Amino acid sequence: MEMDFPVINMEKLNGDERGAVMDQINDACQNWGFFELLNHGISHELMDKVEKQTKEHYRKRMEQKFKEMVASKGLDSVDSEHNDTDWESTFFLRHLPSSNMSQIPDLDQDYREVMKEFAVELEKLAEQILDLLCHNLGLEKGYLKKAFYGSKGPNFGTKVSNYPPCPKPDLIKGLRAHTDAGGLILLFQDHKVSGLQLLKDGKWVDVPPMHHSIVINLGDQLEVITNGKYKSVMHRVIAQTDGNRMSIASFYNPGDDAVIYPAPALVEGEEDKGKLYPKFVFDDYMKLYVGVKFEAKEPRFEAMKAMESTNPIATV
Ligand SMILES: O=C(O)CCC(=O)C(=O)O
Ligand SMILES: [Fe+2]
Numbered sequence: 001m002e003m004d005f006p007v008i009n010m011e012k013l014n015g016d017e018r019g020a021v022m023d024q025i026n027d028a029c030q031n032w033g034f035f036e037l038l039n040h041g042i043s044h045e046l047m048d049k050v051e052k053q054t055k056e057h058y059r060k061r062m063e064q065k066f067k068e069m070v071a072s073k074g075l076d077s078v079d080s081e082h083n084d085t086d087w088e089s090t091f092f093l094r095h096l097p098s099s100n101m102s103q104i105p106d107l108d109q110d111y112r113e114v115m116k117e118f119a120v121e122l123e124k125l126a127e128q129i130l131d132l133l134c135h136n137l138g139l140e141k142g143y144l145k146k147a148f149y150g151s152k153g154p155n156f157g158t159k160v161s162n163y164p165p166c167p168k169p170d171l172i173k174g175l176r177a178h179t180d181a182g183g184l185i186l187l188f189q190d191h192k193v194s195g196l197q198l199l200k201d202g203k204w205v206d207v208p209p210m211h212h213s214i215v216i217n218l219g220d221q222l223e224v225i226t227n228g229k230y231k232s233v234m235h236r237v238i239a240q241t242d243g244n245r246m247s248i249a250s251f252y253n254p255g256d257d258a259v260i261y262p263a264p265a266l267v268e269g270e271e272d273k274g275k276l277y278p279k280f281v282f283d284d285y286m287k288l289y290v291g292v293k294f295e296a297k298e299p300r301f302e303a304m305k306a307m308e309s310t311n312p313i314a315t316v
Helices: 010-014 018-031 044-073 109-137 143-149 220-225 282-292 298-310
Strands: 007-009 034-038 089-096 155-163 175-178 184-189 196-200 203-206 214-218 235-237 245-253
Touching (some): 007 010, 018 109, 044 089, 044 109, 044 155, 044 184, 109 155, 109 184, 220 282
Antiparallel strands (some): 089 155, 175 235, 184 214, 196 235
16 A cells, blocks of 8 residues: 655644654654654744745855856756756755854855754754654663764754756756765755655655645664664655755754764664664764765665774773
């Protein structure tokens, strides 16, 4: 039976349907790697401001540059598949462990302020979701936050993207297929222009645009910590021939020096026999990931295993 994309109404976590909603989240984590949140507590007014300012910023500061890039690379007239470019216009805001917001050029002051406010809300939501995951996994409250903490707290940042109309969306992807390297990803996506797809049972499935929703997906680190109980899932963006898709993806990731390994409570059997994933320093994983982002994740885990066996990390 074809299952529908999981949509979670967070309001119901406060009522007598809590158990069923928790099960729905657990099922989404096990079978989809993705779910979409409604009534997540972030005000619609704030989200509307973020959307308006992001679209305005694109028109004022990014669109011309994108068009010039397309023209200079001849991307609008390709006649065969392009596997080394993405049809996206992006910039990155870092919030934690320290903010880079004041160094980003061309951000209007009110846009800067609204994005700061949004990031604070998203950080709270991320930690709330991590605790729901802890509960479902049978881990103590705060386990995942602590696992990500390292010595300076998590890395938390936002990639602001626009996927402008693309004349050849079958030849150039908006964003090529990948799994996310980090922890928990929170996405505010355009509610009118679709394009995000995830790979499920060998088929690409649309992540449905919904007004004022936040889409959550799980990165490679949660696969490792859960010893594969939850998995990161391949996804990609298909640009549209008409319509510009906005997407604001926030990455709640481990700190650079956080040591990542399967939670002992989720490793079955004696000693380390049931441990399916390696132990490593998050930054070592990221150094590897940048070069192989658009490849399968399994060789990344294997490379980390090889590193672990030559240079084991003391148990902390
Ligand atoms: O734009 C999107 O919807 C997804 C972006 C994404 O997958 C990423 O930046 O890792
Ligand atoms: Fe992604």
